[in-house]
Amino acid sequence: MSTKDPFANLLRSQRLATLAAYAVIWVMINCVAAILIGVGEQVAQDWQGQYLFWFCAFVSAEAIFAMNVLGGQFEKTTLLYRVSEFVLILVLLKVVQFFNSGWGAMVREISTWQTGLEAIFNSEYLLSLFPVVISWGFTTVLAQNVEAMQSYETDLEVAEFVQLRSERLVAREQIQTIFIGMGLFQIVLVTMARMDLEGMQGLLGKFSGSLAVRVEPLVVYFLAGFVLLSLCQFAILRGAWVIGKIPAQVSIGKNWIRSALFIFGLAAVVVLLLPTSYTRDLLQTAGYAFAILFQVVSFLVGLLLFPFFWLYAWLISLFRGESSTENSVSPPQMDFQPAAEAVGGMPGWLELLRNIIFWVVLLAGMGYFIWQYIRQNRAVLQAITNFKPLIWLARIWRWLRGQFRLAQAKIEAAINQRRQAAQLKQELSMNKKKGSINLRQANARQKLLFYYQSFLQRSDQAGLKRKSSQTPNQYAREMTQSFPEEIESVTTLTEGFITARYNARPVQDEQADKVEPFWKRVMKALRQKQHHQKK
Incomplete structure (x- = not known):
């Protein structure tokens, strides 16, 4: 060996x-x-x-x-x-x-x-x-x-x-x-x-x-x-x-x-x-x-301290004898009165600041020491991160988080779509209550909104009412199926409305002038369709 x-x-x-x-x-x-x-x-x-x-x-x-x-x-x-x-x-x-x-x-x-x-x-x-x-x-x-x-x-x-x-x-x-x-x-x-x-x-x-x-x-x-x-x-x-x-x-x-x-x-x-x-x-x-040992120790301690107690009692008796008829004077007692609180208490901002400082210091100190412990035990941290059940849980969590984000995006898109449709309906309703406007005095944005509002009213009269769930682009595609010869007119009119309704930048007069002839063509086609329906 x-x-x-x-x-x-x-x-x-x-x-x-x-x-x-x-x-x-x-x-x-x-x-x-x-x-x-x-x-x-x-x-x-x-x-x-x-x-x-x-x-x-x-x-x-x-x-x-x-x-x-x-x-x-x-x-x-x-x-x-x-x-x-x-x-x-x-x-x-x-x-x-x-x-x-x-x-x-x-x-x-x-x-x-x-x-x-x-x-x-x-x-x-x-x-x-x-x-x-x-x-x-x-x-x-x-x-x-x-x-x-x-x-x-x-x-x-x-x-x-x-x-x-x-x-x-x-x-x-x-x-x-x-x-x-x-x-x-x-x-x-x-x-x-x-x-x-x-x-x-x-x-x-x-x-x-x-x-x-x-x-x-x-x-x-x-x-x-x-x-x-x-x-x-x-x-x-x-x-x-x-x-x-x-x-x-x-x-x-x-x-x-x-x-x-x-x-x-x-x-x-x-x-x-x-x-x-x-x-x-x-x-x-x-x-x-x-119990007996405790009694013996107590007796010995009392026996050792007895001369000092006796001497103290004798000195006190001498002072009492000199005072004759006067009562014995007891040692002065310190009467500490509690400090008066400030009227109105501590200001609210100072109380908030004190609480913030307290929690910041406490959490910072705890975090520092916990970080030091983890830093010194990196092998433990690595062993925990390599633990297979934790890896599986992390994968499941990432998958759930991805599905949640996807569902959240779909919900936000649906909410935005409904919000745009509701805003469009509200805008058209308000314009309808106000009645017709003077196109000569209106600006470019008001003209584009008026063109589209009158287009919707005429479409409703012609039996082509826009559904509340439809966006302007969806309604435009439906109208082009009924008027294939007016595809360009309907598209231009819809784009002009979207620009006037959702674009925050100023609308130029040239844009309104460009949309006006297409608006007239669409309105003419709708009147003809309405006239044929009456016959």
């Missing part, structure tokens, strides 16, 4: 072990979030935070994804990227809250944002933000330590291996510290959830009964944590095997994970199946111990 074969096999097993470590971290953080959300629901009984569990799972997966997939494509320790990522989480949390509370509550809350930051970061938002920040922060730290324990081809150099082994040990210690610290913190919460709190109502007045926290997430947390520590030990041994050029099989990583899950899973099952009466007694005893 060559020297590179052991490294190649260990590298394959490392990929599987690293993915397993990230999955274990994700499970651990979800367990922590479940316990924190349960405590929050117990403290604020009107608060419903079950939707936060899925958001915390999403935030934890995002932190792992950024560390695993985008590892070398951006600088993970830069302040700008971290701030952009955090701002994006803040915005998404607010959006999720809006969806959970409804659009009516969203509109009411947004209308109060410009009054101050407390309107945006209200108590419900801050309570929801705590488990989200815990999930994001601890996932990032744990994922960074897992990344620090990876083996690379440069480990074959002995000098670098000594330094890398020290860094891996430090990373494992940090993971172990976080695991134990978070575990003890959850044990305290679960202990408070399962013990009798009647003897501690003075200490924990806000808690009205046992906390709404289950023990199963705690057991799963420790099971996943021990599996993670086992994978950390496997990472350290893997580095030693690489430098020692020790042959390894490809399945070693799979077997290691399988063994760790079996051993610690069996231990978790045993813990869950054991009788719990002794644990309840122990937790109840711990509750009384906490």
Whole structure:
């Protein structure tokens, strides 16, 4: 076996072990979030935070994804990227809250944002933000330590291996510290959830009964944590095997994970199946111990402060003795009167300007940080754009948009056609009410309109009435079929009317003079047709 074969096999097993470590971290953080959300629901009984569990799972997966997939494509320790990522989480949390509370509550809350930051970061938002920040922060730290324990081809150099082994040990210690610290913190919460709190109502007045926290997430947390520590030990041994050029099989990583899950899973099952009466007694005893410890600490603090209180009381009694019959003078109290509001309030334009500045600054800041996050994660954006279902949706959207534009164009054309016909009918009706005009005093535009109006009236009398839905050109084609010998006359008369009716430029007298003989020819043909009909 060559020297590179052991490294190649260990590298394959490392990929599987690293993915397993990230999955274990994700499970651990979800367990922590479940316990924190349960405590929050117990403290604020009107608060419903079950939707936060899925958001915390999403935030934890995002932190792992950024560390695993985008590892070398951006600088993970830069302040700008971290701030952009955090701002994006803040915005998404607010959006999720809006969806959970409804659009009516969203509109009411947004209308109060410009009054101050407390309107945006209200108590419900801050309570929801705590488990989200815990999930994001601890996932990032744990994922960074897992990344620090990876083996690379440069480990074959002995000098670098000594330094890398020290860094891996430090990373494992940090993971172990976080695991134990978070575990003890959850044990305290679960202990408070399962013990009798009647003897501690003075200490924990806000808690009205046992906390709404289950023990199963705690057991799963420790099971996943021990599996993670086992994978950390496997990472350290893997580095030693690489430098020692020790042959390894490809399945070693799979077997290691399988063994760790079996051993610690069996231990978790045993813990869950054991009788719990002794644990309840122990937790109840711990509750009384906490109460007694609090009383002892309070007594010691009072005992230490007693001389100072006595000296202060003695000095006050001396001053009271000098005042004899006068009443004791109490310390002056600062009575702050609220500032009088300006008469008439703030001017309307100033209030509008303030609102505009507030929203511009807020949206610009959010947009900048979101743009920074997307710019640093171009691989994610490219993966999203190459997602086949999204490509199909984009094609469907483009087709629908094209069909909508085509239908819109047809509707606009039909509306314009009807509008022109209505305008023509209105114009002719108005001219008819006004009666005939003096052609000698009329200008060129009025003459052309009169020619066409009289043409329509004569056509109506001859039994060739224009339909209301017909445009001038359509009616002209119909008239040329009845008078094929007057095609030029009807066409010229129609063109003259269109010029006078729809052209905004001045109409020259030469145009009216040109149309007049054709108008006379058409009118003569219509009179003859009307005369034949009477016979």
